[in-house]
Every structure is written in C-alpha cells, then in structure tokens.
Amino acid sequence: MLREHLLFTPGPVNVAGNVRNAIGKDDICHREVEFENLLKSIEAKLLKLFQLTDNSGYRAVVITGSGTAANEAILSSAVGDQHILILSNGEFGGRLHAISTIHNKNTHLLEFPWGEEIDVAAVGAYLKSHHIDVVAMVHHETSSGMLNSIETIGALTKANGAMFVVDCVSSAGAEIINLKKCDIAFCSSSSSKAIGSHAGLSFVIGKTQEFEKLKDLPAKTTYLNLATFYHFLKTRSQTPNTPAVPLFYALEQSLINILSEGGPKRFSNLRYKAQLLRDGMLRLGLRFLIDQKDMCSVLTTVHLPSHIDMTAFRRKLRAQTIIIYEGKGCFKDRVFQVGNIGELSLVDIQFFLDTLGGVLREFNVVIPKPVLALGTQNPIFKPVNVAAI
Numbered sequence: 042m043l044r045e046h047l048l049f050t051p052g053p054v055n056v057a058g059n060v061r062n063a064i065g066k067d068d069i070c071h072r073e074v075e076f077e078n079l080l081k082s083i084e085a086k087l088l089k090l091f092q093l094t095d096n097s098g099y100r101a102v103v104i105t106g107s108g109t110a111a112n113e114a115i116l117s118s119a120v121g122d123q124h125i126l127i128l129s130n131g132e133f134g135g136r137l138h139a140i141s142t143i144h145n146k147n148t149h150l151l152e153f154p155w156g157e158e159i160d161v162a163a164v165g166a167y168l169k170s171h172h173i174d175v176v177a178m179v180h181h182e183t184s185s186g187m188l189n190s191i192e193t194i195g196a197l198t199k200a201n202g203a204m205f206v207v208d209c210v211s212s213a214g215a216e217i218i219n220l221k222k223c224d225i226a227f228c229s230s231s232s233s234k235a236i237g238s239h240a241g242l243s244f245v246i247g248k249t250q251e252f253e254k255l256k257d258l259p260a261k262t263t264y265l266n267l268a269t270f271y272h273f274l275k276t277r278s279q280t281p282n283t284p285a286v287p288l289f290y291a292l293e294q295s296l297i298n299i300l301s302e303g304g305p306k307r308f309s310n311l312r313y314k315a316q317l318l319r320d321g322m323l324r325l326g327l328r329f330l331i332d333q334k335d336m337c338s339v340l341t342t343v344h345l346p347s348h349i350d351m352t353a354f355r356r357k358l359r360a361q362t363i364i365i366y367e368g369k370g371c372f373k374d375r376v377f378q379v380g381n382i383g384e385l386s387l388v389d390i391q392f393f394l395d396t397l398g399g400v401l402r403e404f405n406v407v408i409p410k411p412v413l414a415l416g417t418q419n420p421i422f423k424p425v426n427v428a429a430i
C-alpha cells in the first residue's frame with residue numbers, strides 16, 4: 042500500500058494492512074457473545090505478550106481511550122487515601138504527577154532532570170524517611186527516550202512494602218516487561234505505539250488480587266473506575282460502557298501479528314531497526330541526547346544542529362513524506378525524535394536516512410565523507426533483505 046506519511050514517530054504508527062482491514066469486520070453488539078469472545082481473545086493475547094498465562098494471577102482490562110485513560114484509571118482507582126510517590130524524569134512522569142494530584146490528596150513527587158537517570162539512592166532515602174504506600178513511574182520516558190529501570194525501582198518498592206505501578210505506554214510490545222519479577226501491581230499501555238494498532242484503546246494489566254481490592258476503595262471517577270472495568274471483565278467479559286468495537290478487532294489483529302512473529306524475535310527486530318537508524322544518523326554527524334545504552338528500542342532523540350529552525354526542518358522532511366517528532370518542554374527546538382515502530386521496512390529506513398542527509402545538506406550541514414552516497418556506499422544497506430525481518 043502506498044503511504045502518504047511514513048510515521049517515524051513514537052506513535053501513532055503506520056499500521057499493518059491486516060490491522061487496517063480488521064476494523065471493517067462485522068458489526069457486533071458489545072452485550073453479546075461475539076464481543077465477549079473478542080475481549081477474551083484480546084485478554085489472553087495481552088497476557089501472553091507479558092509472558093503470563095490465563096491462570097497466572099494477572100488480568101487485563103481494555104479501555105476505550107488513549108494511554109492517558111489507562112494511567113488515569115489506575116491513579117484514580119488504586120490509591121484511595123494512601124500516600125503515592127511519583128518518580129519523574131521527564132514529561133510523562135510529570136503527567137502522572139498531574140493526574141495523581143487531581144485524584145489523590147497524598148501525592149508526593151521526586152523529580153529528576155529530564156534526560157537523566159532516576160537516582161535510585163534518592164528514591165531509597167525518600168522511601169526510608171516517608172510513609173509511602175504506592176510508587177508510580179514511567180518505564181520508557183518518551184520525552185527523552187530513556188528506558189528507566191523498573192527492575193531496580195520495583196525491588197526497592199517491594200523492600201519498602203509499597204505497591205508498584207508503571208506506565209508502560211511506549212515500551213509494551215517492544216521491551217520485555219516482567220511483571221512478576223518487578224513486582225508490578227498495575228501497568229498501563231496503549232494500542233497505538235509498539236503494539237502497532239490504531240490509536241484509541243488502552244489497557245491495564247494487573248495482579249488479580251489487587252484488582253479484587255479495588256471495590257473496597259471509594260470511586261473517584263465513573264468512566265475510568267478500574268473496579269468497574271474489572272467487575273465487567275470478571276463477570277461477563279464485557280466493558281462497562283459502549284466500547285469502540287472496530288478498534289478491538291484491530292487490537293486483536295495487531296496482537297496476533299506480534300505473537301506470530303514471536304516476542305523475542307520482535308524485540309530483536311526492533312532493536313536492529315533502531316540500531317540501523319542510530320548508526321546512520323551518527324554517520325550523518327548527528328549527536329544523541331542520551332547514551333545509547335539508556336535508550337529504549339523504539340525511539341532515538343537527536344540534537345538538531347543549532348542553526349536549523351525546527352519548523353523548517355520538519356516541513357522539509359514532511360514534504361518528502363517523513364513525519365518525525367519535535368522535542369517538548371526543556372527540549373523544545375533543541376531535539377527531534379525518530380521512532381522505529383509500526384510498519385517501517387528496512388527500505389523505509391534507508392529512505393529516511395537518505396532524505397535526512399539531503400535535508401541536512403540543504404541547511405548547509407557538512408556531512409562526514411563516508412555517508413555522501415548513503416544507500417549506495419553504506420555497507421549496512423547493501424544486503425537489504427526485507428523478507429528476513
């Protein structure tokens with residue numbers, strides 16, 4: 042299929058043809074057995090994606106709403122009057138804090154500079170000196186591209202007897218997330234990032250025993266009440282309100298695609314694509330915001346040469362079908378972001394690097410010699426074997 046836009050973003054993504062087709066499936070009623078079977082199928086596949094089985098003590102609810110809906114469902118439903126500590130090292134950690142302050146009067150914040158690691162010692166010290174019942178953080182802090190260590194913070198949280206909640210919106214489907222090992226009570230994600238489907242659905246995967254406890258807490262919202270979602274899932278395999286059924290079909294298909302590719306193979310393919318992009322951009326003389334070892338496998342955050350205007354830069358790439366993200370907050374006008382999720386082939390990656398090189402030259406960036414004929418001389422791209430990935 043000819044695509045007018047190549048989405049080199051952290052999401053939304055170019056969806057697979059069979060995901061696009063899935064939204065046109067039969068019209069069904071969400072109070073009938075067809076929808077119940079669809080939701081059961083999605084739940085089983087979500088659990089499988091997280092290396093969990095049907096009876097592993099975890100459940101997955103699906104919400105009609107973007108990733109923020111899943112985050113808000115957790116933060117408004119699972120805290121009650123307890124004390125919650127939000128760890129933030131970027132925009133999305135900040136958003137968790139903003140949501141939590143609306144719903145939870147006992148919200149604490151430990152803030153670290155954007156693009157820097159969460160200081161584990163500082164978290165440990167805070168947990169020792171304060172009574173904290175819940176710790177919440179972002180796995181992949183999309184604003185910088187940093188993959189935060191949920192293993193370390195999970196262990197620390199457990200050692201201090203608190204419950205652990207993680208925003209996995211931009212890492213699920215791309216990174217191994219071991220809920221048991223990290224002792225995660227609830228995690229959130231969305232359909233439109235590394236899961237590879239259309240935007241509009243999100244989900245919460247959590248421990249069954251924690252879902253069970255939610256009914257004893259006071260409801261703070263109606264639409265996003267996780268206790269209600271769980272009740273409908275458990276008793277009828279339905280959703281409390283009218284769901285966006287076509288998007289459920291699409292999500293099911295994208296999960297089939299991931300699982301048939303195989304989790305480990307998929308993760309290494311994404312890593313490979315990220316590496317091709319990173320190597321190519323380094324050859325163009327660009328520099329990255331954070332160290333490669335700290336990056337997630339879905340996104341690269343790149344310094345824009347200081348003399349280039351961001352809007353003009355993005356416009357030139359857009360004119361050649363390439364869509365990238367621009368930095369936000371303290372990174373605004375300083376960095377751009379390049380994602381490698383969705384239906385992006387090795388040929389698309391080569392096209393991206395060739396086009397980026399051309400645009401940089403238009404801005405008089407002197408490109409180191411070896412990449413002047415990128416795509417013909419760069420050894421990475423000679424044996425492109427699209428079928429192999």
Ligand SMILES: Cc1ncc(COP(=O)(O)O)c(C=O)c1O
Binds near residue numbers: 107110133182
């Ligand atoms: C880590 C993270 N959390 C939350 C969100 C919010 O998701 P949405 O825009 O789907 O509501 C995003 C979106 O990019 C994200 O990257």
